[in-house]
Amino acid sequence: xxxxxxxxxxxxxxxxxxxxxxxxxxxxxxxxxxxxxxxxxxxxxxxxxxxxxxxxxxxxxxxxxxxxxxxxxxxxxxxxxxxxxxxxxxxxxxxxxxxxxxxxxxxxxxxxxxxxxxxxxxxxxxxxxxxxxxxxxxxxxxxxxxxxxxxxxxxxxxxxxxxxxxxxxxxxxxxxxxxxxxxxxxxxxxxxxxxxxxxxxxxxxxxxxxxxxxxxxxxxxxxxxxxxxxxxxxxxxxxxxxxxxxxxxxxxxxxxxxxxxxxxxxxxxxxxxxxxxxxxxxxxxxxxxxxxxxxxxxxxxxxxxxxxxxxxxxxxxxxxxxxxxxxxxxxxxxxxxxxxxxxxxxxxxxxxxxxxxxxxxxxxxxxxxxxxxxxxxxxxxxxxxxxxxxxxxxxxxxxxxxxxxxxxxxxxxxxxxxxxxxxxx
Numbered sequence: 001x002x003x004x005x006x007x008x009x010x011x012x013x014x015x016x017x018x019x020x021x022x023x024x025x026x027x028x029x030x031x032x033x034x035x036x037x038x039x040x041x042x043x044x045x046x047x048x049x050x051x052x053x054x055x056x057x058x059x060x061x062x063x064x065x066x067x068x069x070x071x072x073x074x075x076x077x078x079x080x081x082x083x084x085x086x087x088x089x090x091x092x093x094x095x096x097x098x099x100x101x102x103x104x105x106x107x108x109x110x111x112x113x114x115x116x117x118x119x120x121x122x123x124x125x126x127x128x129x130x131x132x133x134x135x136x137x138x139x140x141x142x143x144x145x146x147x148x149x150x151x152x153x154x155x156x157x158x159x160x161x162x163x164x165x166x167x168x169x170x171x172x173x174x175x176x177x178x179x180x181x182x183x184x185x186x187x188x189x190x191x192x193x194x195x196x197x198x199x200x201x202x203x204x205x206x207x208x209x210x211x212x213x214x215x216x217x218x219x220x221x222x223x224x225x226x227x228x229x230x231x232x233x234x235x236x237x238x239x240x241x242x243x244x245x246x247x248x249x250x251x252x253x254x255x256x257x258x259x260x261x262x263x264x265x266x267x268x269x270x271x272x273x274x275x276x277x278x279x280x281x282x283x284x285x286x287x288x289x290x291x292x293x294x295x296x297x298x299x300x301x302x303x304x305x306x307x308x309x310x311x312x313x314x315x316x317x318x319x320x321x322x323x324x325x326x327x328x329x330x331x332x333x334x335x336x337x338x339x340x341x342x343x344x345x346x347x348x349x350x351x352x353x354x355x356x357x358x359x360x361x362x363x364x365x366x367x368x369x370x371x372x373x374x375x376x377x378x379x380x381x382x383x384x385x386x387x388x389x390x391x392x393x394x395x396x397x398x399x400x401x402x403x404x405x406x407x408x409x410x411x412x413x414x415x416x417x418x419x420x421x422x423x424x425x
Contacts, residue, residue: 015149019156021197025092026157028099028190030164031183032122035277038062038259041119043172043270045112046263052389055260057112059381061119062256066248066377068123069370073223075128076367084136085201089194091129096190098122103183127370130350134366136200138354146351151293154346155286162282165274173271227368230361237356237365239420240302241372247309247413249376250406251345253384254316260388261323261400276335284339285346292344301352306421308348309414311341316410320403349373 030036042058060067079087099122105115137150168182231238255277262268262276296304318334321327349369357365384405392399 015152017200018197019153021092021193021200022153022157023160024189024193024196025095026160027164028096028186028193029126029157030161031168031186032061032064032099032102032119032126033161033165033278034062034065035255035259035281036165036168036274037064037119038256039172039270039273039277040168041112041115042259042263044107045115048108049112051264054112055256055385055389056382057116058259059256059385060116062259063252063377063381064120064123065126066252066373067381068120068374068377069127069130070374070378071124072127072131072370072374073227073367075131076364077223078128079132079135084132084139085197088129088132088136088200089197091125091132092194092197093191095122095125095129096187096194098125099190100183100187103180105180127374131366131370134350134353135362137350138362146297146354148290148293148297150350151289151347154350155289158282158285158289158346162279162285165278165282169271169274169279171271172274173269224371226364227371230364230368234356236302236420237353237368239416240305240352240356241369243305243413243416243420244369245372245376245413246409246416247305247312248373249380250316250409250411250413251312252377252380253406253409254319254403256381257384257388257402257406258319258323260385261403265323265397265400266328276331280332280335281339281342284336285343288340288343289347292347296344296347296351300424301348301355302417302420302424304344305348305352306414306417308341308344309410309417311337311344313407313410313414315341316403316407320407323400323403 031040038058038061041061042054045054045057048054098118102115102118102122105111105118137146164182164186171182231241258277259273262273263270268276292308295307315334315338318330318337322330322334353365353369354362384402387405388399388402391402
């Protein structure tokens with residue numbers, strides 16, 4: 001690493017080997033990213049079965065990026081003591097194939113189940129990719145520069161995800177051809193990404209594997225028991241996870257509620273929804289990730305989250321006010337602010353556990369983090385949708401007031417981060 005704190009020649013070499021692969025698989029990921037998948041399911045299956053079933057399916061696929069992480073402890077256990085690159089290549093190829101299967105779903109009621117199950121399966125494999133990738137990044141990039149280097153990867157991959165979402169939105173708007181054909185092309189990009197990733201190497205991987213054996217033992221499986229053990233022994237990490245639960249749960253409720261409200265209440269076309277909820281926030285990431293990365297590299301994640309949390313609260317406030325007041329212009333302000341907040345959240349989510357864990361247990365701490373993310377991803381979006389449905393059944397048009405719930409949760413989580421920060425300073 002250079003004395004200036006900038007990435008050195010070794011880090012740049014590793015970065016160049018990774019970047020093309022993550023860009024390509026970003027095109028695959030774009031079709032199963034929460035907002036895009038939710039809009040495709042809502043618009044594609046609306047009217048094929050009961051509104052409640054379609055809305056709950058929309059909530060499930062919206063929360064799938066988080067819900068799928070509930071199995072991450074399995075991936076952490078599989079990866080423990082094994083070559084990371086070889087495992088990542090296999091996971092990328094499997095992820096690409098599962099995304100391709102989504103395009104085979106018929107447009108009848110049974111097709112809704114097939115599509116949801118395929119999206120959930122693909123996202124579960126992606127959870128494995130995230131879990132293993134975190135260990136690769138921790139090993140290859142020093143703490144002083146990790147956010148800036150991985151932030152560049154996040155920028156490129158987010159542009160690819162935005163490109164895939166924009167293409168899906170354009171196809172919906174123009175009705176040029178069946179959007180299901182997009183999944184075949186996305187699968188091909190993912191398979192090419194897996195092939196290219198074979199060139200990546202993990203620096204001093206022998207040392208990483210030795211540390212894992214010394215600090216956890218290759219025979220010690222990551223399990224729900226280990227989740228309880230880590231949380232019991234590390235009160236700071238436990239409290240951090242508590243506030244992340246509230247903060248992240250509110251965020252996960254938001255998108256599904258917006259998709260249903262904008263479709264049923266505002267009659268907004270699916271293509272415009274993808275532009276609003278996926279493309280604009282994703283295009284904002286490259287602009288704001290470097291700004292957030294400089295702050296992450298210079299402070300503890302608790303201090304970082306105490307600041308970053310207010311950005312998400314501002315975005316949820318704008319979305320809620322826009323929906324309740326009928327101000328369409330404020331929706332676009334909310335989308336940009338949401339992208340600003342997610343740029344910071346992405347870095348904190350991928351790297352924040354490292355401020356609590358030693359290098360030999362980094363993957364276990366990441367496993368705890370993403371497993372709890374999976375729990376809230378499983379619960380929060382359906383609960384948010386049920387809140388919407390109860391209000392809507394009580395009186396048509398009241399469902400939009402369910403947006404108060406994610407606003408309250410994200411605010412409570414941010415206040416919790418600030419409480420932790422104030423005790424540290």
